[in-house]
Amino acid sequence: MTRGRRAHIGLAVATVVLYLLVSNLADFPILDTEWFADASRVYLILGELSSAQLQRYRTMLAVDFMYAIAYPGFLVLTVRYFAFEKLSRPRLYQTGAIAAVLAGFLDYIENVFILVIMNNLPDRLALAGILGIVTSLKWVAVGLSVAVLILAALLSGGARLKQGRAG
Numbered sequence: 001m002t003r004g005r006r007a008h009i010g011l012a013v014a015t016v017v018l019y020l021l022v023s024n025l026a027d028f029p030i031l032d033t034e035w036f037a038d039a040s041r042v043y044l045i046l047g048e049l050s051s052a053q054l055q056r057y058r059t060m061l062a063v064d065f066m067y068a069i070a071y072p073g074f075l076v077l078t079v080r081y082f083a084f085e086k087l088s089r090p091r092l093y094q095t096g097a098i099a100a101v102l103a104g105f106l107d108y109i110e111n112v113f114i115l116v117i118m119n120n121l122p123d124r125l126a127l128a129g130i131l132g133i134v135t136s137l138k139w140v141a142v143g144l145s146v147a148v149l150i151l152a153a154l155l156s157g158g159a160r161l162k163q164g165r166a167g
Contacts, residue, residue: 004077008077011074011077012074018067021063021067022060022064025059025060030057031114032107032114036132036135037131039126039131057114057118058118061114064111065108068104068108068111069104071100072101072104072145075096076100079092079096079145083156086152086156087152092148092152093152095144095148099144099148100145103142103145106135110131113128
C-alpha cells in the first residue's frame, strides 16, 4: 500500500472517530451547526447552556480543532483520487481541494470566535455578529467540496462504465 493510500485511510478513520467524539460531546445546541446565527441567537444559545455544558462545549471545540484538519484532508485526498487520478481533471480537483481547505480554515476561525465569545460571557462582543457569517461560509465551502467530490465520483464511475462497455 502506498504512503498516499495509507494517509487517505488514516484521514478517513480520523474523520469518523473525531466526528463521533464531537457528536457525543455536544448533546445540546451548538453554534457550529447554526446557519447564519446573528448575535442575539449566539447569546440565546450560549445563555441556555449550563456551566457543565459550556465546559463540554470547550472540550468539544478542542476536538473540533483536530476534526478541522482531518475532514478537509480526507476531502482533498478523495477529490484528488477521483478528479485528478481517475479523470485527469486538475481544475475539478483544484476547486474541490480549495473548497475543502477553505472549509477547514473557516472551521478554525469559527472555533476561535466561539471560544473568545464563551470566555467573555456574560459580556457581549461584536464578534458574535460575525460568527454567523463565518459559520455560513464554512457550510458553503463544505457543501461545495462535497458536491465536487460527488460529481467527480459520478463522472469517474461513468467513465469506467464506458470503458467496460467498449472493452
